[in-house]
Structure formats: structure tokens, C-alpha cells
Amino acid sequence: MAVDRALHLVKDKRQSDEEKALEDWVFCKNQVANYEAQIRQVEEFRLSYINEMQNEGRQGLTGTKILAYQAFIEKLDNIAIKQRNELERLKMLTEQKRQIYLTRQKERKIIETLIEKKQQQRIKEEQKREQKLLDEFVVSSYTRRQQSLI
Numbered sequence: 001m002a003v004d005r006a007l008h009l010v011k012d013k014r015q016s017d018e019e020k021a022l023e024d025w026v027f028c029k030n031q032v033a034n035y036e037a038q039i040r041q042v043e044e045f046r047l048s049y050i051n052e053m054q055n056e057g058r059q060g061l062t063g064t065k066i067l068a069y070q071a072f073i074e075k076l077d078n079i080a081i082k083q084r085n086e087l088e089r090l091k092m093l094t095e096q097k098r099q100i101y102l103t104r105q106k107e108r109k110i111i112e113t114l115i116e117k118k119q120q121q122r123i124k125e126e127q128k129r130e131q132k133l134l135d136e137f138v139v140s141s142y143t144r145r146q147q148s149l150i
Helices: 002-059 063-149
Strands: none
Touching: 002 063
């Protein structure tokens, strides 16, 4: 019975580890989605800014104004590059968290299988004991009946 309790404690710990790993994985997946949305927003803003520059360019732009537009577009490009780099890092981290989660899940299932096998083994042993008692009872009853006939 102490082994059973120990196995259940291990299973509970594995389940807790699995839940934590799942939380970490989901958190990372959400971070990836947030970064992807941010990158899309920066790219959309960049395009609208370029369109604005083109519209103003049709009306005539000064050299200073063109340089200001270019500088701002470069800043947006640099932000997008940094965010893409961070996005790639987050994607790798997310994959690591997924692998950790799958490992924790596998560990929990192994312990659950072991507990199930122990339970099945205990049931078989109990059935054997019951069968043995039943056999002894039948033999004993038979012997008493035979002796009573003599």
C-alpha cells in the first residue's frame, strides 16, 4: 500500500508538472500571436505612411520632408526586423515548451499505466485468493458430505 501511495504522489507531481508545462506552452503561443499581430500593425502603418508620403509627393515635397519620411520608414523597418527576430526566438522557445509539455504528458501516462498495471495485478491476486478459498470450501464441503455418508 505504501508503494501505491508513493505512485499516486509521483502521478500527482507529474500531473502538476504537465499542467505547468502546458501553461508555459500556451503562454508562449500567445506571445507568438501577439508578436505576429504587432508586426502586421507595424507593416500596415509603414504602408500607410508610404502612401501618405506618395500623396504628399504628388503635391511636391521638400528635401527635408523626404528625408524625414525616409528616416521614419527606416525606423519602422528596424522595429519590424527586431520584432521578426524576437518572433523567431519565441517560435523556437514555443517549440521547446511544446516538447517539454509532451515529455511531461508522456511521463504522467507512464505512471498512470504503472498504477493501472499494479491495480490489475492486485485484482488478479485477489481473484486467485478468492478462487483458492472457494476451492478449499468446495473440497471441505465435499469431504464432509462424503464422511457423513460413511
